[in-house]
Amino acid sequence: MIRLIRYELIKQFCKRSILALFAVFSLANLCKIYGEYRSYSYLADGDGARSWHTVYWQLYEEYRGGITPEKIERLLAVYQPLAQATSDMTASTATDDPNTMTGNLYSDRNLLYKYFVTPMQYFYEYSGMAEQAATRARQNAALYGKQGAVYRQRESAAIYNIYAGRSIPAFAYQEMCNYYLNYDFSTVLALMLCLYGIIGTFVSEKETQMDMLLLVSPCGGRKTALAKILAATLFLLFTSLWFSLLDLIGFAASFQTFEGLTLPIFAIPNFAKASVNISIFQYVLLSAALKCAGTWEIGMLWLLVSMFWKNALLPFVINFALCMALIVSGAACAYSNFFWTKVLNPYSLLTNRVLLGNTEFVNLGGFPVLTWQAAVWISLTAGLVFAAMIYFLSAENCHRCVRRKK
Amino acid sequence: MEITFESVSKQYKSKYALKNFTATLGEGVYGLLGENGAGKTTLINIFVGILRGDSGTIRVDGQDVRALGKALLSQIGYMPQYPIFYRDFTVKDFLLYMCVLKDISANQALDRVLGLLATVNLTDAQDKKIGALSGGMRQRVGIVQAMLSDPKILILDEPTAGLDPSERIRFRNLISQFAQGRTILLATHIVSDIECIAQEILLLKRGTLLMQGTPTSLEQNIEGKVWNVTATAEDTALLTDMYCVSNMKQDGGHFTLRIVTDGCPNRNAQPVPPNLEDVFLYYCGGEKHDTSNTV
Numbered sequence: 001m002i003r004l005i006r007y008e009l010i011k012q013f014c015k016r017s018i019l020a021l022f023a024v025f026s027l028a029n030l031c032k033i034y035g036e037y038r039s040y041s042y043l044a045d046g047d048g049a050r051s052w053h054t055v056y057w058q059l060y061e062e063y064r065g066g067i068t069p070e071k072i073e074r075l076l077a078v079y080q081p082l083a084q085a086t087s088d089m090t091a092s093t094a095t096d097d098p099n100t101m102t103g104n105l106y107s108d109r110n111l112l113y114k115y116f117v118t119p120m121q122y123f124y125e126y127s128g129m130a131e132q133a134a135t136r137a138r139q140n141a142a143l144y145g146k147q148g149a150v151y152r153q154r155e156s157a158a159i160y161n162i163y164a165g166r167s168i169p170a171f172a173y174q175e176m177c178n179y180y181l182n183y184d185f186s187t188v189l190a191l192m193l194c195l196y197g198i199i200g201t202f203v204s205e206k207e208t209q210m211d212m213l214l215l216v217s218p219c220g221g222r223k224t225a226l227a228k229i230l231a232a233t234l235f236l237l238f239t240s241l242w243f244s245l246l247d248l249i250g251f252a253a254s255f256q257t258f259e260g261l262t263l264p265i266f267a268i269p270n271f272a273k274a275s276v277n278i279s280i281f282q283y284v285l286l287s288a289a290l291k292c293a294g295t296w297e298i299g300m301l302w303l304l305v306s307m308f309w310k311n312a313l314l315p316f317v318i319n320f321a322l323c324m325a326l327i328v329s330g331a332a333c334a335y336s337n338f339f340w341t342k343v344l345n346p347y348s349l350l351t352n353r354v355l356l357g358n359t360e361f362v363n364l365g366g367f368p369v370l371t372w373q374a375a376v377w378i379s380l381t382a383g384l385v386f387a388a389m390i391y392f393l394s395a396e397n398c399h400r401c402v403r404r405k406k
Numbered sequence: 407m408e409i410t411f412e413s414v415s416k417q418y419k420s421k422y423a424l425k426n427f428t429a430t431l432g433e434g435v436y437g438l439l440g441e442n443g444a445g446k447t448t449l450i451n452i453f454v455g456i457l458r459g460d461s462g463t464i465r466v467d468g469q470d471v472r473a474l475g476k477a478l479l480s481q482i483g484y485m486p487q488y489p490i491f492y493r494d495f496t497v498k499d500f501l502l503y504m505c506v507l508k509d510i511s512a513n514q515a516l517d518r519v520l521g522l523l524a525t526v527n528l529t530d531a532q533d534k535k536i537g538a539l540s541g542g543m544r545q546r547v548g549i550v551q552a553m554l555s556d557p558k559i560l561i562l563d564e565p566t567a568g569l570d571p572s573e574r575i576r577f578r579n580l581i582s583q584f585a586q587g588r589t590i591l592l593a594t595h596i597v598s599d600i601e602c603i604a605q606e607i608l609l610l611k612r613g614t615l616l617m618q619g620t621p622t623s624l625e626q627n628i629e630g631k632v633w634n635v636t637a638t639a640e641d642t643a644l645l646t647d648m649y650c651v652s653n654m655k656q657d658g659g660h661f662t663l664r665i666v667t668d669g670c671p672n673r674n675a676q677p678v679p680p681n682l683e684d685v686f687l688y689y690c691g692g693e694k695h696d697t698s699n700t701v
Contacts, residue, residue: 003506003512004506004507007503007506010499011492011495011503015494016494207490208489208490208491208492208493209486209487209488209489209490210489210490210491210492212456212484212486213484213486213489213504213507213551214507215454215455215456216454216455216456216479216482216484217479217504217507217508218476218479218480218507218508218509218555219506219507219508219509220479220507224507397454397455397456397475397479398452398455398456398457398458398472399455399471399472399474399475399478399479400455400475400476400479
């Protein structure tokens with residue numbers, strides 16, 4: 001079977017066109033990431049002695065690490081006079097003021113406010129907000145318990161367990177992680193690449209009339225179909241993982257740092273209500289795994305659709321339309337209160353912050369299950385069902401079928 | 407090895423693609439001859455398990471093929487009609503992949519591939535991409551892949567389609583070379599492909615087996631039904647309309663026609679010994695004579 005899978009990989013996925021597309025898409029992705037950095041980060045202003053980039057990293061050394069009252073006082077001691085001096089907008093607008101860090105008072109204030117004061121304040125206050133949410137959840141659980149609303153009670157208890165004890169003990173640079181976690185372009189590229197790779201898996205055998213030879217070979221038929229499913233699975237997983245890795249490397253290279261990966265995920269304001277208590281690096285791994293699950297389910301669906309056609313064009317169009325429908329419905333339902341729409345759409349797993357960024361549950365047999373967990377199980381189950389359908393619906397030599405029935 | 411077909415039939419809606427096909431094949435080369443759409447590929451596809459027959463039984467050495475399953479497939483070498491294979495694979499890689507499909511161990515595979523490539527004179531092309539091969543070379547790759555598992559039964563569906571005469575002769579010689587100790591079933595509508603190498607010929611028409619026999623016995627069947635007629639241009643047009651003409655040669659202002667028909671077509675007609683092409687034309691070449699008593 002391993003030899004069969006190896007040949008299927010060579011046959012279907014090591015084509016020059018796919019490798020070229022891999023290279024082009026990877027390059028496009030890196031360019032897009034660099035574009036994000038250049039467009040949105042204020043630290044992308046070069047290496048000059050008074051650039052925000054240089055000043056930020058000098059100051060960062062002072063404030064990084066555990067958040068202590070001394071650090072906060074020291075920061076406020078620098079920031080508050082600046083804030084006061086610029087509050088009435090009458091301070092000097094000179095851009096070469098030697099008494100400032102960046103050459104301008106307003107610029108100094110803005111740098112400190114955006115990159116130190118705001119995040120530090122958010123980090124410092126987060127534990128209080130989390131504690132509040134946990135307390136409210138505990139009270140709700142008690143109330144629902146009295147009312148006999150068992151599901152609601154369990155849901156509140158689960159919320160309590162998630163939020164109790166949450167805090168962000170250390171300060172770190174989180175801009176790179178913020179952009180990385182909100183980046184989706186590579187998802188679309190990976191999907192397109194997967195679609196292009198997958199579509200020929202069965203169709204190319206028919207186009208070359210190799211389907212006949214496969215059927216008449218002792219290891220052809222369903223054994224080959226299984227090898228195709230496994231090879232396609234490897235291709236889908238590799239593509240998904242490759243773009244996840246490329247995103248991380250691309251963002252780290254563009255922002256020139258890996259800082260912030262050890263922060264808890266809820267240190268990113270978009271993820272304040274995240275349903276998981278893990279570090280950003282762990283989140284990166286979890287996100288990659290979820291993307292793999294979603295990509296696999298969609299890939300198996302594409303494979304199933306494509307196996308009934310004799311040439312690649314029509315299934316490509318159908319699968320592309322299917323993909324667009326999933327993307328559009330996924331975007332439309334991302335912030336819906338009817339969580340099942342997200343859970344059932346495998347595209348949610350690809351842009352998984354809609355699942356992981358909020359603490360939301362679906363009711364499964366009276367038990368609250370986090371939407372991302374439900375989505376993973378549903379995706380894996382659906383993928384397995386599709387794979388089984390591909391296996392059993394694939395052509396088999398008539399003589400073998402009869403033998404099996406006997 | 408003996409292959410027995412017993413009343414094998416296949417119907418598409420109300421039309422029979424194969425009707426009560428009954429025949430027995432032993433060792434040697436068997437030519438399955440018939441016009442396009444006669445049911446040759448249907449018969450082959452049913453035998454190798456690509457198609458399911460509606461009725462009838464096929465036995466190999468007395469055992470029903472449906473009970474043999476994978477054991478049967480490992481005894482069959484099959485070359486489909488118009489194989490394209492994988493254009494991006496080199497010849498060697500493609501054949502090694504076929505070894506995997508045929509469950510040939512990795513140790514034996516390379517020796518087997520190189521040996522057969524040498525036999526068909528393709529050693530120099532082993533690293534060429536399949537997409538870069540000529541039609542004849544590709545057909546030779548086709549027969550190599552069919553021979554990889556050293557099968558007892560070799561099924562070749564229109565193996566010479568699209569080949570030039572020299573490639574066709576080369577391919578024919580290869581088949582003869584591989585015939586020792588095997589049953590080879592070669593489907594074709596080109597008489598010259600099997601005339602010299604087939605031990606027996608099965609003549610199919612519209613899904614029905616018309617005749618089975620050695621080329622000589624088939625030719626004897628139409629002894630006295632092949633005529634040479636010398637005619638003018640005007641008479642030639644008339645004779646062509648009325649009779650099956652297997653050959654026409656211009657000789658000065660006259661034409662020499664080779665006519666296949668039951669009765670003497672012309673006062674000047676001279677009976678000549680029939681060949682296999684005449685047999686094919688007599689049974690499959692149209693409705694200009696009566697074939698009802700020959701089935």
